[in-house]
């Protein structure tokens with residue numbers, strides 16, 4: 001059983017279908033934290049959640065829910081193109097006074113709304129499909145939805161392709177309880193959360209551990225720890241798999257700086273063939289060390 005941010009007709013449902021095994025059943029949850037908690041409780045085997053968008057950046061609800069609570073790890077990712085439609089009740093002739101959608105969707109159609117529905121009040125909803133449902137229930141006049149939502153709800157397209165940026169993409173993760181890691185593919189990504197100490201150079205020392213080992217950083221985001229004002233967690237994505245010597249060595253170094261470092265998974269990248277780390281020197285050095293420790297070299 002696989003949980004996703006629902007209801008039916010969300011982008012996350014499409015991502016979940018792309019990541020699911022053929023015999024997986026999909027079950028919708030109202031929020032990202034609810035889907036992740038269902039995995040923690042063991043009600044479902046995995047959850048598919050949105051993590052990052054090429055226009056709006058990180059999805060804060062996902063980041064916060066992965067950084068706290070019982071640990072979960074990502075075992076897969078998928079990147080989907082996102083286009084948006086404006087859905088209204090069939091035959092609605094009145095002007096659109098209210099528009100609802102997921103905050104990430106609203107942010108990606110801001111210019112279109114300003115130009116085409118400048119008077120409309122914009123109200124966030126828990127997902128694009130939850131917005132479509134609320135329009136059906138008469139709570140709002142229009143929803144910014146995934147084009148597929150029109151096949152799930154008896155609504156009508158007022159406009160389609162309303163995204164301000166062509167080729168916008170969203171990355172989704174498949175998350176499970178910690179268990180067997182996916183095998184390295186040679187094109188993997190590793191995600192961790194670290195809290196940098198409050199002193200000069202703390203963050204640059206963490207990043208230096210990656211640079212020293214020639215590890216490519218693909219994303220770094222900060223979020224407040226929700227404790228002291230000014231205390232931040234850093235979400236770091238890097239190229240490579242924890243089973244590879246350079247990445248394993250770097251994660252151990254991050255743990256020495258910050259014992260609360262949380263491993264969020266090593267998983268195949270959506271685009272194959274990129275992100276290989278160069279481990280040659282690490283393997284040769286480990287063999288040399290074994291030799292000198294056992295008296296077989298110098």
Ligand SMILES: O=C(O)C(=O)Cc1ccccc1
Pocket residue numbers: 005009010011012013050053082102104105126127128129146170
């Ligand atoms: O609300 C949805 O449909 C989601 O899956 C979250 C989302 C919202 C906007 C862009 C990508 C994902």
